[in-house]
Amino acid sequence: MSAPTRTPSGAPAHLTGPGSGRVGDDAARPDGVLKVRGEFAYGSDLWMDDMLWGVTLRSPHPYARIRSVDVGPALAVPGVHAVLTSDDVPGSKTYGLELADQPVLAVDVVRYQGEPVALVAADHPETARRAAARIVVDYEVWEPVTDAREALGHPTWNQVHETEAPVTELSRESAHLHPQGNLVRHLKVRKGDPHATADVVVTGEYEVGMQDQAFLGPESGLAVPAEDGGVELHVATQWLHVDQRQVCAALGLPPERVRLTLAGVGGAFGGREDLSMHVHACLLALRTGKPVKMSYNREESFFGHVHRHPATMRYEHGATRDGDLVYVRAQIHLDGGAYASSTPAVVGNAGTMGIGPYVVPNVHVDCYGAYTNNPPCGAMRGFGSVQTAFAYEAQMDALAAELGMDPVELRCRNAMEQGSPTPTGQVVDSPAPVAELLRRLAAMPLPEPPGTLDLREVPGGVSNTTHGEGVRRGVGYAVAYKNVAFSEGFDDHSTARVRLEVVGGEPTVTVHTAAAEVGQGLVTVEQQIARTELGVDRVVIHPKDTDVGSAGSTSASRQTYVTGGAVKAACEAVRARVLERAAGLTGRPVGDLRLFDGTVVAEGLELPLAEVLGDDAVEETLEWRHRPTQALDPETGQGFAHVQYAFSAHRAVVDVDTELGLLKVVEMACTQDVGKAINPQAVVGQIQGGTAQGLGLAVMEEVLVRDGRVQNPSFTDYLIPTVLDVPPMRIEVLEYADPHAPYGLRGVGEAPNISSGPAVLAAIRQATGLPLTRVPVRPEHITGT
């Protein structure tokens, strides 16, 4: 599939339905009909008779000691059933993905604005809110640490955490953590000569603001007390089992008494990898003996999940006069905020991916993650690579300008390919068509220059700020690469239970995994794989829950690879047993038999599955792993850390009103190698959505934090792109199989979110001639005001 999937000129010629629904088809989503009817149950839609509403009282201060908490006035409000503080947390008082450093409810100190302090359950949300407002918390307000570099510069001064937090068993890697102080992780990548020199040198300092996932479905769930003293939690999340372990620890309950089921997820993008209301709702449910629903509003959502790490980055690139990269040196600082979340892993990615998909003999990278009193930062689509891509691609453009070379040519000249060494000493052992991605982009036709004035097509839109005055067009290119799945030696696996039986005369496959469907379409992929491997059309996706083993997180572009791999493997095991059985029945060698369209077939044989299976079900449960990776050497950052890389490239065309600093992205073009498109329509959907999120960070999205306080926790002032901000897209999907991956597939979701923003920046730079070293670009940056 290397032809354009669609062009911006109009609707595709035809839109096919689900087709046969096998691997490679545009199969329809199994949840689609429910979603268009408004019948799909998202976390915030859950409802039970007699349920209570839980609300959270949060700290108004970024850094303060709690002298006292008086819950009495809240308990006195009629309709209130419970008011809880950290004293009511029966198990571990802290939790965290990699470091258990974050309090379930604040203990003595609050370290960021919005930190949960107390909980209320009442019979109406307004009652609960009123009661929460009556809780009296006496704070001794401290001066917050709000600059990541300053925080590191004073490791013993004003440190955010006084004691070392235990590394949890959940840690994805053996991160080397400073025992105390504000350093979460320092990753060193050392390759070649640290003091290499070159003919041409460009340096730059870059800054990326804090992006929010801004998923539309707010953090929500319903906790139901169980008869065995345990609890059932229905929650919108990304990784049921990592939630379960943390909830169990906080509640002091064993896993068999804490059962989690995935509620409908209204987008995730990394923001649901950490706990939000999970433990809180369970605590309230267990205390009151009633079902408790919690659902954040948009403002609380901004305080209720981690954001993308803001970054400051200093880069130096050296190259020969001919344009061969000689060295890259970089210092990257990531502000992790008050708690670690996944900062160690984000540092790992930012550091190891930090120079882009280029071959460089001498690399010297230091990447730091720091604690501050800013909002906690953690996972967001692109995970460390988004920030560095803005820097390394700006550097490549600056270098091209210095050399007088075409930016695409410079990139192609230095592009990674299969067999190339990476900065961490790996050899790229599957296709890496970086240069081809760029050349295909450059060969695409450019959009027409503006014609008759339509305000909706110029910077500023119908706000009527220009009729063409001051508008200049720029074109920019950027490339992304991103590790797929979990790296650095983490035991990354998924579990699938597949059952084949005849139900009502029809062969039926049931696929049971705990892999979170967050909108990306994994449930469709699971069906497609089962249909392909078992030759059965009817595939039922079992509700996602903790009754089956962990699927790992829906993140790192990994679920189609890892859970897809697990489903494939479980199907193969089921198939083997069915064919053995058929061989026994027919006397034909197993090797001659295959499954097709609900029958066992061989030369001259068509045996319906009903006859093979009778009333029996064949079920297999398998854990599946990708190739193991290794921890990085702590001093050199060398090691087989990543199992697979994803590559995409973007070309952005942007009209800039250079006098007002307003922008209209005219077109985005993207090329991406996906190895094998399991569901081409969903692949293109991922590319389009990722492109839009990258564009948003480039030109408008930022959680503004001043003195540790969030200035814009609303969709009024945290702006995400509308349909008038996201342009038509040209997309070409390449399929160069990765021999190590199931079906040759490559993780898709993150790469386009990485390359789109830097391409937009490059286009704005070309239109304005300005260096523009900070994103998101604001009108002030372009106008110099």
Add this chain to the structure above:
Amino acid sequence: MEFLQPATWAEALEAKAASRDAVPVAGGTDVMVAVNFGRLRPSLLLDLTRVPELQQWDTEDGVVRLGAGVPYARVITELGDRLPGLAMAARTIGSPQIRNRGTVGGNLATASPAGDAHPALLAADAEVEVASVRGTRRIPVTGFYTGVKRSALADDELIAAIRIRPPSGPQQYSKIGTRNAMVIAVAAFGLALHPDRRAVGTGIGSAAPTPRRAPEAEEFLAGELDGLWDSRGELPASTATRFGELVSAAAAPIDDVRGTARYRVHALSVMARRTLTWAWADYRKEATTCA
């Protein structure tokens, strides 16, 4: 909290007189946001959507009397020709859903410096018709805004209508937002040329504690146009530039999350210059069409 739904204007005024802290609600685009996020808990919500008089507009002695409860969507579709500046402003407001509910009356009652209708109302010399059980009065819109989200409305008064004389010349409206739709103004500017009075109207939004006019800019431009109204001659570029400078000089903006004070000043000068250029081009085109 109580909820009251008067069916007539008289009932509404009586209710407001009886509960002076009652919060009137029409489209809900400001009030309900505050209620949803716990920032507003009035003793009484006074729903004005059932008062028929507020939902109508008509023309009296050549002046459009726009009921305070007419939503923006109708301003655009029904009054685009009579109130072009206001209709242009209305098109920039929120989304279609918001424009189906939000009203000019509500924009005035909130009196936010960022309200989108204000620059257009100022430029057009609108009057606000307010009423209470004590009677009805008209407030020139220039005197309506008294502070950040404060207005000349007494605590027993409700906004009945906005009175605007249809223009004798071109009007323009321009607004800066950092997104190409559905955005709160970083700065906005309204311009009305009044050839019948040989006068110029301006309105500045989001760049001072209240929406305000730029009187020096108006006087300067009226003076420059003195010899051009009849000839409809070309406007010197230096005039447009100077006009822009004077408009921006009238602003008193602050830095906030949406933009810096310096940018607002700069943007106003550009918007004023550009809108004047467009308006004057329209004025000259009119002449060509007539000839």
Add this chain to the structure above:
Amino acid sequence: MRLTCTVNGTEQQVDDVWEGESLLYVLRERMGLPGSKNACEQGECGSCTVYLDGLPVCACLVAAGQAEGREVGTVEGLAAPGELHPVQQAFLDAGAVQCGFCTPGLLVATDDLLARARAEGRTPADAEIREALAGNLCRCTGYEKILDAVRLAADRTAGDAR
């Protein structure tokens, strides 16, 4: 307070409504109609778009009492039970549904746009579609397939009477 209104053609009555509740809350939590979504509750995302007396509005900004006696139409009422509305079918066929949280609001807004265009005997151009849907945020799709879906639905229903 008591609230009576018509929702999707059926009269609904609910009691004990708190005066500060929005129409969205009443639909979702009191009438068992959670199809309209609660993404921002400040009129910025369009995911709660419903018809109120035939006009698309954000249900989160309608005070519950303002709906008294009015006609409300939600995503649940777009199609007859067991059927799909052409706009719903087009969203599925075009792959315009990912997480789906924006979908109900977009379906109502699209239905309104296409009905208005059909009444004028035309199909909307891209710029008009974009302006009409600018109040409906989507975080998953980048809008491309939503535009495909709207064009597809427009083509499929072009000949239909309103």
